[in-house]
Structures are given as structure tokens and as C-alpha cells.
Amino acid sequence: MIALLALITCAFAVYLLVQPRVASGIKVVLLTAPPVAGVVWLLDEVFEKPFTAGAVASVFAVILLALLGLLGHPRLPTWTKMIVFGTVPAAALAWLLIVTADDTIKDPGEDPCSMYYGGVGGSKGFPPQAYCRYEDGSTHDLATGTQFVFWVCFAISLALLSIGLWQVVRDPKSLVRQFRSELGQGSRGTA
Numbered sequence: 001m002i003a004l005l006a007l008i009t010c011a012f013a014v015y016l017l018v019q020p021r022v023a024s025g026i027k028v029v030l031l032t033a034p035p036v037a038g039v040v041w042l043l044d045e046v047f048e049k050p051f052t053a054g055a056v057a058s059v060f061a062v063i064l065l066a067l068l069g070l071l072g073h074p075r076l077p078t079w080t081k082m083i084v085f086g087t088v089p090a091a092a093l094a095w096l097l098i099v100t101a102d103d104t105i106k107d108p109g110e111d112p113c114s115m116y117y118g119g120v121g122g123s124k125g126f127p128p129q130a131y132c133r134y135e136d137g138s139t140h141d142l143a144t145g146t147q148f149v150f151w152v153c154f155a156i157s158l159a160l161l162s163i164g165l166w167q168v169v170r171d172p173k174s175l176v177r178q179f180r181s182e183l184g185q186g187s188r189g190t191a
Contacts, residue, residue: 013031016030016031017031023178023179023180024071024178025068025071025175025178025179026179028064028067028068028071028178029064032060032064032067033060033064036056036057036060039056040053040056040057040060041053043056062165063088063161065164065165065168065175066161066162066164066165066168067084067161067164068164068168068175068178069163069164069165069166069167069168069169069174069175070084070160070161070163070164070167071164071178072164072167072168072171072174072175072177072178073163073164073167073174074174076163080160081160083156083160084156084157084160084161084164087153087154087156087157087160088153088157090149090153091150091153091154091157094128094146094147094149094150094153095128095150097143097146098123098128098129098130098142098143098146098147098150099123099124099125099128099130100123100130101123101130101142101143101146113132113133113140113142120132120133120134121133121142128147128150129141129147130142130143
């Protein structure tokens with residue numbers, strides 16, 4: 001059932017992306033908001049962390065503005081604008097893999113720290129790090145390769161989104177233009 005729902009969602013996303021009458025700003029909002037809304041809902045309702053949910057929603061709003069500004073930047077080539085659509089999800093996935101590398105949710109004795117390294121697992125949310133702590137106080141880092149991937153994707157995303165945020169601050173009309181249909185602008189000029 002979940003696979004079918006994911007397939008339908010992907011088909012809708014592809015359908016939405018190829019529609020020329022839908023403005024690019026609306027496409028971006030419709031494709032990025034539902035997963036973030038799901039995370040915010042989980043944080044608020046399931047994990048009962050309303051402050052964290054509010055922080056995630058606020059960060060998403062800033063990232064959405066930056067993303068729309070990046071897409072509206074007149075001098076950047078399209079391929080540089082599209083890189084952010086790969087680096088942001090890759091950074092999020094790498095972060096998730098890092099903070100769950102210690103598997104502290106598993107039964108005691110089944111997590112990698114106690115099974116393979118003889119320690120107790122621990123992790124930090126930011127900067128993301130998973131580690132095993134031993135009785136003598138020393139630590140062993142887990143997922144160091146994934147940490148490298150996270151930092152590379154994070155740096156690229158941050159640089160590109162900073163350019164987009166600067167574009168919104170410099171030219172707020174570029175943000176408004178993202179919500180206008182390209183076909184509607186061409187027909188207005190001829191009438």
C-alpha cells in the first residue's frame with residue numbers, strides 16, 4: 001500500500017512538473033511542502049515536541065524563500081539551480097543516516113555499539129554525529145563517510161540557497177514572478 005501511494009505521488013509530481021500553465025513557484029510549494037508538513041506533524045503530535053516542529057517550519061519557510069529566489073535568479077544557468085534539488089534531500093538523508101547510526105532505539109545489546117564495539121551508542125543532532133562511548137570515556141565515531149557526504153551537500157546547498165535569499169532581498173519582485181504563469185505573461189503582452 002505504501003509503495004502504491006509513493007508511486008502515485010511520484011506520478012503526480014512528474015505530471016505537475018511538465019504542466020506549462022502551472023507557475024514554477026506553485027510547483028515548488030506543492031512539491032516541497034507536503035513532506036515538511038508531515039515532519040512537522042510528526043514532531044508536534046507524535047513526538048510531542050512543538051518547539052522543534054515550529055523551528056522546522058520556520059527553517060522551511062526561509063529555505064522556501066531562498067529556493068524561489070534561486071529559481072528566479074536571472075543570470076544563473078539552469079543546471080546550477082537544479083543542483084539544490086539533489087543536494088538538499090541528500091543532506092537530509094545523510095543527516096538521518098548519521099543520527100540513527102547508533103541505533104539506540106533497538107533493544108539493548110542489539111545496537112552496533114554494544115554488538116561490535118562494546119560501548120554505548122549516542123548521537124548529536126547538529127552537527128550530526130553518531131558515536132560509541134566506552135567505559136573509560138573514549139569514543140568511536142560511526143558513519144564518518146556519511147558525515148563527509150552531509151557536509152559537502154550541506155555546504156553546496158547553503159551556498160546556493162544564500163544566493164537565492166540574496167536575490168529575494170535584492171529584488172523582491174523576482175519572488176512574485178515565480179507565482180505567475182509563463183503562458184499568462186506572454187498573452188498579456190500581445191493583447
